[in-house]
Amino acid sequence: MFRIRSYLAYSWAFMATLLVLVTFMHMETLTGRLVACTGLHVHPVYTGGEVTQTIDHPQHRTIVHRPVFDGLIGQRQTGFVQIEWRPKDANLPDLIDEQIDFDQDGKADLRIQRDASTDGVRLDPMDSRVRSVGEVIKVGNGRVVRVNLSNGPN
């Protein structure tokens, strides 16, 4: 019995070299499989959540993500909706003024404006869940805006 245990132990120990080699040599395949099998993804607090709408304008494109309330378990009381403005050419237009229906119920939930001269963002809530402008981040020549929301019925 002890001998069998020793053989098994040595065999398992030898496998360690193989395991390290396989880990490095098949890193890309293993990584892809791990992510696919486990369904692991980056938390929407960091990515902004899935894109739900892409609105084309003459000079820029507006990308609207789903509202993010995701907590550790269930939903949180507060969250945000991420709106991105990406220029089609070099820069965003001097003035952006648009209404966003982030829950896609056919009614605008907020009006958002950006004035290039001040680089300021102004928000007019059109829904009781819309609270304030959160972060405004410059990404290349575009802007990413996170509008703070409260979680509840509109």
Next chain:
Amino acid sequence: MADHSPAPRRLLKAFLLSLPMILLMAMMVTGGQPLPKDLLRLISLAVTYVFIVVMFFLMVYTGRTHRYRSVLFVVYAVCFVMTFIPNLIETRGSMSISRAEMIQGHTPFCHMVIPTTLIPAALSRTIIFPGSMLEGFAPIGFMLVLWLGVSIALGRAWCSWGCFYGGLDEGFSKIGRRPILKNVPRKWTYLPFAVLVAVALLSAATLTPMYCAWLCPFKTVTEFEAVTSATTLVQAGIFVSLFAALVVVLPLLTKRRTQCGLFCPMGAFQSFTNLFNIFDVRIDGTKCVQCGRCEKACPTFSIDRETIENGRTRMTCTKCGRCVDDCPKGAISYHIKGTPIGVRAQTARMIFIYPAFLLLGIMGSRMIAAAVYRVLLLVTTGSLIK
């Protein structure tokens, strides 16, 4: 334990035992790709390869594990810093990471974050880190696979053979001959577990990798969030202070790896992988003379009187080989669980150092080759940056 056979026979034996590693490293250093045409890159690859295989050969020939592991481990960590910072400056223009890069998922993921991401990963299958799962430099999936593979193969040996930070405090702990602070109370060795529990729970509650955001001292020599607010300023103050205290000053004073042994939550977390890993370090009670040299030498406080009496190290052992090298009676050896203790100790050691050195060699070769290239670039063009 020294081999007392005649020198030519010892050399031949060491060469034959090293041959598989020499061939494997040739394959791994080049990554299976054709040799680079750029002369500087070719030279840096050749220098790296020779350095690594010589370290392994010496490890086998002399029977000393820690001495040569430590040289390579420290060089690897220094080269990591030498490579990482110029890379950041080349691609980003600074060591700091902006919110724009974070929101785009461009933050490189490192193993230190893993324990803080596990609760959200288990409950919601999400990773609370502003990186990318598959794309870009050091994606999350890549580090998870590496960590899983190495943890199964080697347990907490990761901390002495794979971690690209550990060599920094190990390097500082080697400066000077004698420790100034000799006694570190045992209760402090539980601190990493307390930090682990605290950061894991706080991270889950706030959906923020708390250790990474607030405590990681290695941000001082890698990257950090751009200081744009009072919060990021406080964060910068904390991580720089922790780096100075835990990675520089305390290792100098204690001659131990204080960041790894007294603070690192990843190290504490990794200790649990030792429970199922096949390799451990055992103390043969029939040979031990209770001199206490191993207790004083252990860089991560994993040996004390109690563990010596029990014939084993604590679960925090990083299998660095320091105690194995230092024991004057050859009472401490690498061991394969399920086999008799002290029997075929050299075989167990060889079976352990092969995967462990492969990890260090592969990870190290990439950093060392890149750092040698930077140095050659500096010599030939006057700049570390391309």
